Amino acid sequence: MSATAPTRPSRNTTYRPDRRKRSRHVYNLVGLVAFVVMAFPVYWLVISALRPNHEIRSYDQTLWPSSITFDNFRRAIDMPNFGTAIQSSLIICVTAVVGAMVMSTIAAFAIGRFRFVGRKAFMIVLLAVQLLPPTALLIPLYLQLNELGGLNEYWGVIVVYLVSTLPFATWMIRGFVINIPKELEESAMVDGCSRMGAFWRVIFPLLAPGLAAASIFALINAWNEYLLAYVVLQDNDKYTLNVWLMNFTTSRGTDYGALMAASTLIAIPVVVFFMIVQKKMAAGLTSGAVKG
Amino acid sequence: MKAAEPPVPGLRQPEERPAAGAPGPDAATPSPVGAGTRRKRKAGAFLPYLLIAPAFVAIAAVFVWPLIKTVIMSFQDVGRRELWTGDPAPWVGFEQFTNILGDGEFWDVVWRTLLFMVACVVATMGIGLFLAQAMQRMTNWVRLALTGALVAAWSLPLLVATSIFRWFADSDYGVVNMVLTKYLGLDFRGHNWWLDPKQGFLMIGAVVVWGAIPFVAITLYAALTQVPKELEEAAALDGAGAAGVFRFVTWPVIKPVFQMVTTLSVIWDFNCFGQIFLMRANKPEPEYNLLGLYSYEKAFESNSLSQGAAIGLITVLLLSGVAVYYLRQLLKIGEVE
Numbered sequence: 001m002s003a004t005a006p007t008r009p010s011r012n013t014t015y016r017p018d019r020r021k022r023s024r025h026v027y028n029l030v031g032l033v034a035f036v037v038m039a040f041p042v043y044w045l046v047i048s049a050l051r052p053n054h055e056i057r058s059y060d061q062t063l064w065p066s067s068i069t070f071d072n073f074r075r076a077i078d079m080p081n082f083g084t085a086i087q088s089s090l091i092i093c094v095t096a097v098v099g100a101m102v103m104s105t106i107a108a109f110a111i112g113r114f115r116f117v118g119r120k121a122f123m124i125v126l127l128a129v130q131l132l133p134p135t136a137l138l139i140p141l142y143l144q145l146n147e148l149g150g151l152n153e154y155w156g157v158i159v160v161y162l163v164s165t166l167p168f169a170t171w172m173i174r175g176f177v178i179n180i181p182k183e184l185e186e187s188a189m190v191d192g193c194s195r196m197g198a199f200w201r202v203i204f205p206l207l208a209p210g211l212a213a214a215s216i217f218a219l220i221n222a223w224n225e226y227l228l229a230y231v232v233l234q235d236n237d238k239y240t241l242n243v244w245l246m247n248f249t250t251s252r253g254t255d256y257g258a259l260m261a262a263s264t265l266i267a268i269p270v271v272v273f274f275m276i277v278q279k280k281m282a283a284g285l286t287s288g289a290v291k292g
Numbered sequence: 293m294k295a296a297e298p299p300v301p302g303l304r305q306p307e308e309r310p311a312a313g314a315p316g317p318d319a320a321t322p323s324p325v326g327a328g329t330r331r332k333r334k335a336g337a338f339l340p341y342l343l344i345a346p347a348f349v350a351i352a353a354v355f356v357w358p359l360i361k362t363v364i365m366s367f368q369d370v371g372r373r374e375l376w377t378g379d380p381a382p383w384v385g386f387e388q389f390t391n392i393l394g395d396g397e398f399w400d401v402v403w404r405t406l407l408f409m410v411a412c413v414v415a416t417m418g419i420g421l422f423l424a425q426a427m428q429r430m431t432n433w434v435r436l437a438l439t440g441a442l443v444a445a446w447s448l449p450l451l452v453a454t455s456i457f458r459w460f461a462d463s464d465y466g467v468v469n470m471v472l473t474k475y476l477g478l479d480f481r482g483h484n485w486w487l488d489p490k491q492g493f494l495m496i497g498a499v500v501v502w503g504a505i506p507f508v509a510i511t512l513y514a515a516l517t518q519v520p521k522e523l524e525e526a527a528a529l530d531g532a533g534a535a536g537v538f539r540f541v542t543w544p545v546i547k548p549v550f551q552m553v554t555t556l557s558v559i560w561d562f563n564c565f566g567q568i569f570l571m572r573a574n575k576p577e578p579e580y581n582l583l584g585l586y587s588y589e590k591a592f593e594s595n596s597l598s599q600g601a602a603i604g605l606i607t608v609l610l611l612s613g614v615a616v617y618y619l620r621q622l623l624k625i626g627e628v629e
Contacts, residue, residue: 023429024429024430024431027426027429027430028430028431028434030422030423030426030430031426031427031430031431031434031435031437031438032434032437032438034423034426034438034441035434035437035438035441037502038438038441038442038444038445038502038505038506039440039441039444039445041445041448041453041456041457041460041502042441042444042445042448044456044459044460044467045448045452045456048459056465057465058465059464059465059470059481060470060474061465061467061470103346103347103350104347106343106344106346106347107343107344107346107347107348109343110339110340110341110343110344111340111344113340114339114340114343116337116340116341118341119340120628122344122348123628124619124623124628125351126351127619127622127628128615128619129351129355129356131559131611131615131618131619132355132359132608133562133563133584133604133607133608133611134563134565134584135563135565135584135585135587135588135604135607136359136362136584136587136601136604136605136607136608137354137355137358137359137362137604138588138591138604139362139365139587139591139597139600139601139604140357140358140359140361140362140365140601141354141358142591142597143361143365143370143375143597144357144358144361146375147378159354160354162350163350163351163353163354163355164354166347166350166351167351170347195339223449224449224450224451226451226566227565227566227569230574231592242449242451245451245455246570246574249573249574254458254459254462256459256462256465259455259459260455260456260459263451263452263455263456266449266451266452267447267448267449267452270447270448270449271444271447271448274443274446274447275443275447
């Protein structure tokens with residue numbers, strides 16, 4: 001090895017620029033192929049929503065539509081219960097998110113600021129419950145809601161959504177709490193604030209970005225959930241948007257044009273919100289908070 | 293101690309470092325100045341418990357109690373009748389388990405789930421790692437475009453993504469058949485991908501892997517940026533080939549993150565439910581059952597809630613090893629501090 005070492009560096013320096021350039025082209029090609037594969041379904045979703053229906057029901061799919069139409073959106077919106085589905089989704093998601101934020105903020109403050117017996121155990125519970133398979137919990141939750149009269153009621157779904165986002169949100173907000181220097185709070189208390197006052201006047205404003213991010217995660221999670229809503233809600237006018245979306249598939253087939261249009265409508269808020277917090281999402285997932 | 297873990301800081305928000313690394317024994321004293329009187333100190337000791345109480349109760353009610361209930365139900369026989377009348381369900385001991393474990397179909401489902409999980413995890417991690425490495429070496433604008441596509445794909449709701457892939461696989465108007473027939477010269481016109489579960493699972497695997505790659509690639513890319521450039525160059529100068537540099541310089545740095553992401557993928561893919569459920573229009577054929585679907589079907593289609601619960605319990609037990617491994621890793625890197 002020591003015999004070859006002297007010759008290597010010189011060879012490397014002479015060949016490097018060219019080789020590097022060539023390998024860069026190869027990697028750019030890889031990147032472009034990956035771009036096409038990852039982006040194509042998203043492209044297809046949007047373009048199909050705008051495509052005339054006769055092109056959708058065609059054996060010869062084209063990459064680009066011959067004309068742009070909003071017919072699919074019209075058919076989607078005219079599907080029965082679109083309005084009530086939006087209403088259900090909003091009521092359920094917003095209530096669940098607000099509730100989750102209140103509970104997780106105070107819990108996150110506790111585990112971020114205090115040392116107490118059982119703190120670590122509580123944190124491990126927060127992580128562990130997120131690893132439970134959702135389908136395993138579905139059956140006992142269904143039974144429990146049945147006993148409590150929560151089937152086909154908004155509150156049944158709200159409670160479950162609220163608590164399912166709780167561990168993730170708590171974990172995430174805790175990350176923000178431990179970033180706020182304790183001295184800030186202490187100096188506020190030296191200056192005469194009560195602990196509560198110090199929290200409201202000093203910690204809470206600093207926590208706002210963290211709360212915004214956590215509530216967006218919670219909102220996306222609740223907005224995307226379909227299985228519990230599908231099992232628990234039974235009336236057509238109580239369906240959430242996701243359950244309503246299943247109406248597009250009937251025994252006679254699927255109206256893909258309208259389905260894509262409706263999917264676009266449902267996905268837009270999620271995509272927009274997601275873009276805002278994506279960076280923190282990547283960090284949150286690996287640092288222990290698990291996607292639902 | 294935590295500063296010695298290079299890959300993790302890169303994945304967290306940079307501003308999180310100082311606080312997370314700061315030792316917090318002094319955090320125990322509730323208020324260093326005002327804690328003069330004994331009464332105040334006592335109230336301070338109860339405060340954290342008071343603060344976590346709502347979250348604790350909620351989690352106990354929606355996660356822990358259902359889990360206990362699952363255990364109880366698996367030793368009972370809860371069917372539709374008990375559900376509607378509210379009659380106490382009869383205790384049947386281990387009957388549900390002996391029925392399930394003695395059923396050949398159950399073992400088929402278990403093996404299918406394992407096989408599916410392994411295939412999806414290997415594909416996801418392989419492609420994800422490859423993409424992350426390629427992202428380091430491509431021109432900036434290509435990387436930006438790819439990152440945009442990854443984030444867009446990541447953000448699509450599962451329900452929407454699955455609808456799109458279902459249409460791709462449509463026998464009459466699907467893009468897959470069109471491309472195979474028109475551009476690759478194969479006769480796939482009107483081909484039904486769902487008749488043969490092997491082909492069907494190819495489609496399901498495609499949507500699962502496609503949906504999982506963004507998280508894996510972006511996370512591993514973040515980990516790779518933590519690898520010191522000088523070390524790689526030094527290794528290359530000393531005569532290490534590309535494989536050698538990866539094996540001895542890059543891999544040790546990204547290993548903890550890679551393990552963590554792999555563990556999460558194992559759990560997520562093992563629990564795969566939605567993609568199959570929605571691809572098969574809410575009523576998957578028995579050949580498409582994985583453990584989650586099998587449990588759901590027994591409980592809600594065959595009306596034996598206890599069987600479903602017992603299968604769910606078995607799933608939890610099968611996964612508990614992986615979950616413990618994951619938690620131990622988090623403890624090891626000092627995440628739970």
